[in-house]
Amino acid sequence: MNKSFVVITCLATSLLTLNGVSGYPAKPPVKVAPNAKKSITGADVKLPAGFSATVVAEEVGAARHIVVTKTGDIYVKLAKLKDGKGIYRLRDTNKDGVVDERTGFGDYPGTGIFIRNGYLYTSSNNSIFRYKLNENQEVVNPDAPEKLVSGLREKDRDKSKSIAVDNQGNIYVNIASDNDACREAGTGKGLMPCPLLDSAAGIWRFKADVPDQPFSSGVRFATGLKNVVGLDWNSKTNSLFVLQHGRGKFDDFYPQYYTPKQSAELPAETMYEVHQGDDAGWPYVYYDHFQKKKILAPEYGGDGKKTGSAKTINPVAAFPAHMGPNGLLFYTGTAFPEKYRNGAFIAFHAQSQELHKGYLIGFVPFKNGKPSGPWEIFADNFAGTDLVKPTGPVQHRPCGLAQGPDGSLYVTDDLNGTLFRISYQAANHKATASSKK
Numbered sequence: 365m366n367k368s369f370v371v372i373t374c375l376a377t378s379l380l381t382l383n384g385v386s387g388y389p390a391k392p393p394v395k396v397a398p399n400a401k402k403s404i405t406g407a408d409v410k411l412p413a414g415f416s417a418t419v420v421a422e423e424v425g426a427a428r429h430i431v432v433t434k435t436g437d438i439y440v441k442l443a444k445l446k447d448g449k450g451i452y453r454l455r456d457t458n459k460d461g462v463v464d465e466r467t468g469f470g471d472y473p474g475t476g477i478f479i480r481n482g483y484l485y486t487s488s489n490n491s492i493f494r495y496k497l498n499e500n501q502e503v504v505n506p507d508a509p510e511k512l513v514s515g516l517r518e519k520d521r522d523k524s525k526s527i528a529v530d531n532q533g534n535i536y537v538n539i540a541s542d543n544d545a546c547r548e549a550g551t552g553k554g555l556m557p558c559p560l561l562d563s564a565a566g567i568w569r570f571k572a573d574v575p576d577q578p579f580s581s582g583v584r585f586a587t588g589l590k591n592v593v594g595l596d597w598n599s600k601t602n603s604l605f606v607l608q609h610g611r612g613k614f615d616d617f618y619p620q621y622y623t624p625k626q627s628a629e630l631p632a633e634t635m636y637e638v639h640q641g642d643d644a645g646w647p648y649v650y651y652d653h654f655q656k657k658k659i660l661a662p663e664y665g666g667d668g669k670k671t672g673s674a675k676t677i678n679p680v681a682a683f684p685a686h687m688g689p690n691g692l693l694f695y696t697g698t699a700f701p702e703k704y705r706n707g708a709f710i711a712f713h714a715q716s717q718e719l720h721k722g723y724l725i726g727f728v729p730f731k732n733g734k735p736s737g738p739w740e741i742f743a744d745n746f747a748g749t750d751l752v753k754p755t756g757p758v759q760h761r762p763c764g765l766a767q768g769p770d771g772s773l774y775v776t777d778d779l780n781g782t783l784f785r786i787s788y789q790a791a792n793h794k795a796t797a798s799s800k801k
Contacts (some may be wrong), residue, residue, distance in 0.1 A: 369757030400414060405486050406784060412672055412702070412745040414790040417743065420774070421454055421463040421783040428475040429526065429691065429764040429778035430783075431484070433501035438463070441477040443524070443778055450474060451486060451690040453503070454783070463783070469506035475593065476527035476537070485535060485572070487525040490518040492537060492570070513537070513570050517563050517580035528597045528604060535572040536604055538590035540567040544612045545663055546647035552617025558647050563589055565646055567595075567606065567638060579600050588644035588676060589636070593713075594692035600706050601637065602734040603681075607689035607710065608634045611650060614662060621668040627717045628799070634679035635708070635728070635735075645676035653682040681708075681728050681735050688714030688722075691765040691776075694730075699771025700788050707728050709742065711775060715751055723747040723761055725775060725786075743786060746777065 372541050384797040406417035420438075425446035438454040444453070450466030476487030484503055493509035512535065514524055519542035526538045546558035546565075551558050558565070563579070566587040568576050586606075594607035615627035622630070626663035631650035636642070645651075645658060649672030652659045658676060660666030682691065691711030695704050708728040715722025725743035729736045764776035773786040 391666070404745065404748040407783065408745055408748065409786070411786065412742065415743075415786055415788050417619050417720050417786045418461055418783050419782060420456075420461065420785045421466075422781065424452065424454070424466075424472075424776075424781035424783055426778045427764065427781055428524070428778055430478045430766040430774055430776050431477050431479045432766045432768045433479065434769050434776055435500050435531040437501065438766070438774065438783070439477055439479075439484060440764070440776060440783070441474055443475060444473050446469070449486075451477070461785070467506075469503065470509070475524035478527050478529050478535075480529040480531075480572070483572075485512075485527055485529055487527050487537065487582045487748075489523040489525055490514065491518045492516075492525070492527060492535060493570075507520050510575050513574060513577045513579070513582070516568075522591045522609075524593055526593050526595050529572050530597050530604070531599075531602070533572050534569050536569050536585060536595070536597075538567055538589070538592040538595065538606070539564045540609075541646070544590070545661065547663055552663060554647060554661065556664065564634040565590055565594065568605070569640075574615070586636075586638040586644065588642075588646045588649075589638075593688075593690040594710060596692040596694050596708075598637075599696065599734070600694070600730075603637050603639065603733075605635060605637050605692060605694070605708070606642065606791050607692050608636065608646075608679075609688060610634070610685055611646070611661075614668075618662040618668075621662055621666075626668070629685050629716075630654075631685060632679070632682035633685065634683070635681040635689075635692075635710075636677060636679055638677070642677050643675065644679075645672055649673055649676050650681055650750050651682055653684070681739060683710075683712075683719045683726065683739060684716035686714055687712040689715045689726075693765035693767060693773070695767060695773070697767055697771030700773075701790075703729055708735075709765050709773060710739075711765050713761050713763055713778075715747075720752045722751060723758055725762055725765075725773075743775070746775075746784075777800065 426443035427440045450468035450473045453467045454463040455465040472488035474488040478485045492513040495503045522540035528536045528799035541564045567585045568582040569585040571580045591609040592606045610631040614622035632653035648664050649658045658672035660670040660672045690713035693709045707730045710726040723746045727742040728739045746760040749756045760777040761779040763778040766774040775784040
């Protein structure tokens with residue numbers, strides 16, 4: 365294993381095991397620059413020994429979530445239309461590892477995309493669609509999707525609708541809160557009860573095969589989740605896992621309890637295994653990864669130390685604040701070494717002031733359906749600049765993850781539209797790969 369990876373992993377692990385606030389000074393995040401001319405290559409991505417990255421495609425657009433078919437075709441959902449299209453099928457016709465054919469369809473932007481049981485499921489920022497696939501997992505009629513769900517809450521911020529489909533004919537969709545802490549406007553007073561929980565800040569469940577479902581027909585599957593962009597159905601546990609973006613500032617109205625530094629480093633970003641009826645606690649409770657416990661939010665009587673409600677679920681893993689976990693993938697292949705099998709890869713879309721790290725792929729090992737060790741940095745330097753002493757703007761923001769039929773890992777970048785493929789090859793390594801599709 366290369367030295368830089370070991371150092372970075374040890375740093376992340378040691379910081380996450382501290383009991384108090386770390387000694388790193390708070391500093392503003394490095395700004396990103398869309399359409400920057402400089403672009404990192406696959407060789408610039410820092411990976412564990414035996415792994416390598418290549419660039420499969422560039423200038424794809426605002427590439428969000430992604431799926432790869434059993435034949436190697438890539439479907440990517442765009443947050444912004446490119447040449448009037450919001451979905452692109454990317455194909456490598458000559459098998460040289462680089463996309464040479466692009467076919468666009470779908471006249472709506474969005475984030476969610478998923479393949480299950482012969483259909484390509486996609487989402488806009490307020491609706492869910494599906495497309496019938498043929499035996500080669502090609503869309504049969506790209507100009508006539510079937511609309512499954514409409515009327516999902518869409519506001520100016522955190523509008524992405526991420527989706528996952530289970531094996532019982534259900535589709536799950538995130539609806540985010542557009543009020544960071546559910547406060548009364550211009551004050552630090554929390555709304556009680558928070559009215560947004562009726563139509564946002566949770567996961568809703570709909571039927572995956574019933575057309576024209578209104579929002580009112582859905583089931584609020586889990587609540588208390590401010591914003592979930594990364595989610596995946598875990599076939600080993602037969603359950604849904606989600607990644608929550610934590611809330612923002614504490615010190616603006618509560619300087620007696622939180623310093624600016626603490627406000628920049630709290631709360632944790634969190635991973636939950638969710639079941640019907642679960643409550644993750646937002647806006648009343650947040651998770652503090654330094655104290656390793658749920659904390660009552662200051663808007664609702666907390667002081668940075670009071671424990672949050674025992675009725676809310678605990679995260680199965682926690683990460684530094686503001687890293688923006690946008691993609692989640694449970695790895696089901698066998699092409700990667702044993703430690704990665706059935707574990708969770710996470711695409712972090714932003715950066716941590718605590719670690720001075722970000723724009724990376726993390727990994728959480730799993731055993732028997734539960735995390736079996738601390739998270740670690742798997743793939744780094746998508747930013748293309750040192751986030752402690754940056755020499756230029758951020759180049760790439762990882763967002764979506766997918767597993768290829770050969771067991772490789774695909775990573776999207778929604779800043780400059782680059783698509784990366786990560787593969788593994790070691791001496792005397794012989795393995796087969798299976799697709800999760």
